[in-house]
Every structure is written in C-alpha cells, then in structure tokens.
Amino acid sequence: MLKSGAIRALGAMSGTSLDGVDAAVLVTDGVTITEFGPADFRPYSKEESAVLRAALGKWGGAEVEAAAEVIETAHAQILSGFEDVDLVGFHGQTVAHDPANRGTLQIGDGALLAEVLERPVVWDFRSNDVKLGGQGAPLAPFYHFALAKFIGATAPVAFLNLGGVGNITWVDPTKAKPEDAGALIAFDTGPANAPINDLMVKRLGVDRDENGDLAAKGNVDEDILNRFLDHRYFYKIPPKSLDRDDFAALATEVNSLSDADAAATLTACAAMAVVRGMEHCPSMPEKLLVTGGGRHNATLMAMLAAGLDCEVAPVEDAGLDGDVLEAQAFAFLAVRVARGLPTSCPSTTGVGAAVGGGTVSHPLR
DSSP states (O other), X not given: OOOSSOEEEEEEEOOTTOSEXXXXXXXXXXXXXXXXXXXXXXXXXHHHHHHHHHHTTXXXXXXXXXXXXXXXXXXXXXXXXXXXXXXXXXXXXXEEEEGGGTEEEEESOHHHHHHHHTSOEEEOXXXXXXXXXXXXXXXXXXXXXXHHHHTTOOSOEEEEEESSEEEEEEEOTTSSSTTSTTSEEEEEEEEOHHHHHHHHHHHHSOSSOGGGHHHHTSOOOHHHHHHHHTXXXXXXXXXXXOOTTTTTHHHHHTTTSOHHHHHHHHHHHHHHHHHHHHTTSXXXXXXXXXXXXXXXXXHHHHHHHHHOSSEEEEGGGGTOOTTTHHHHHHHHHHHHHHTTOOOBOHHHHOOSSXXXXXXXXXXXX
C-alpha cells in the first residue's frame, strides 16, 4: 500500500529515437509536483540499437523477444542505481502502434522488473486507452498540465516534445483538472528526429545531426516538403497519433539528394509538421516550450521560430529539464495509476471518457 501524500516515484522512458533510457525521480501525489529528484541516462550501444531497430513494426517473434531482453536489461541496470524510491513507472519500448485496429505494443516485462528492483512497478500504460478506442498517445499531457501549474503559467502554453515523433500539448492552466473540458489538446504532430537520425545512421554512421549542422549547410527540397505536407494526416482533426515509421516513405523521397540537402529537407518536414499542427490549437500559446532531443538542433529550432507567431524556447527557459521530462512524466503517471486517477481523456487521445491505464506489479518477496 502506498503512503498518502507526495511520494518518490522513479520514471523511465525509452523513446522512438532509440538512443537510450532516461530515468528520473519525481516527488508528487499524482496531481501536483512537489520536487524534482535525481536523474540518469543509460545509452544503448550500437549493437543494442540495431536489435531494437530490427523489432520495429513487428508484433511478435524472435526479433521482438531479443529487443525485449535488451529493454529489460538496460532498464534493470539504470533503475537499480536509484535509492529511496516508493514506486517505478516503466514505459518500455514501443515497437508497434496501430490504434485504428486497437493495437499497441510496448515491450518489456514490468513484473520481471518488480522482482529485480524489489519495488512495485507500473507498466503497460497505453493498452487500456487503445482498447477503449483511444489513440494510446500521447500520454505526457497530464504531466504537462501539472508542469504548467508548477511554472506558474496564467495563459495558454504549449509543450512540444521532439523525439523520434513530435507531439504537442496545448494547456489552459486556468482549468482545475487536466480532464476538464478545454484544459488540454494533444496530438502527434508528425515525424521529428526519427527520419533525420535514420538518415545519419545510414549515410554517415553517426546517431544524429549534431546541432543541425549538416542541415544548416543544405537546401530544402520544396517539392518534397509540399508533398509531405499534403499527406492526409495533417488534415485529420486531433486527437491523433503516429507510429515511428508511418512516414517511412520520406527516406525514399530524399534518396537522390545530397547528405546536406536531405538533412535540411527532413528537418524542414519536422518543423513544418509542427507549424501545421498548431492550426488545430484553440489559440496561439503565449510560449512554445520544446523538450526532447530536437531542442538541441539549432536548425530545427530556427525553422520553428520562423514559422510560428509565438515565442519558441527550450523548456530550460522555464526552469525544467528537457532531457528527462518524459521520464518524469511516467513517474507522475505511475502515481496516478496507483491511485486510480485518469491518465488520458477525450482531448488527449480521443478515448471516450477520462480513463486510467497501466498495470501495477508488486514483487513477490
């Protein structure tokens, strides 16, 4: 039984960028944020990343089993380094996501981790939402609502996560609860770092376009960009979500371009997907706070600033840590699950009503 009030929750996130595991402690009661705790990062080796990439888009089989072993091992290693923790939120790794057919798969066994860590573990956050007709993503918006309150926002603010896929949360901080009507709108904007990272791995053997330096040297292919923006996804009303490889055809589109032009074009696609997505928000936010690895890409950030009529800044400008914000989100959501509070609602995932998700596994000993 969890003690009442704020507790120390440890969250972990392995995103679609496939770079490693973020872990962070958050002191919270599942409604408000009391304190940010320590954090850490455990990178994947090139061999581990290759195993994970081989499982993408698959719903089972040897590749998925091998990837699950990587996920469980990496999470056990990093999470066992934290002390004085009451609860663990384990997201696992999304390898397949098809909410239209009520399917989503995050690999990694939370019950096994509960035994290894000797602490209760909350996991499988998305399945219940998808089973009930929701998109199962994004799930961080309820945490973004708490963050807006924490930083003292009084006017609408938006949080943009630029991971492998981009997702945005528009928040009205004057509302009392995240599930209240008009409090949140959230959806995936489109591909973000994933196509850029895949390009860099394939052509240059490096993980990312550091600082957007390669893209800054290239020219955007406007024809490719315009075809990209004409995709039916951008006309769909939110809530909506994407699988990491839903825009896999982009890789073929830039095949004939130079390295720099390909990087510039894929970066422009990521930025303009966000610009297009902002058209679905009730109003232009006072500020767009950017988290995730994409905020380190100066070229991407400059493209966003040029395309939007609001201030664009990394979340650090608001005193937050963008490297671990998603891990903190799953610490926050773990507490909500353990206390029977909703973790998604119609305006975030399109589920029919505010619902909770997740499975709580307790160690047997």
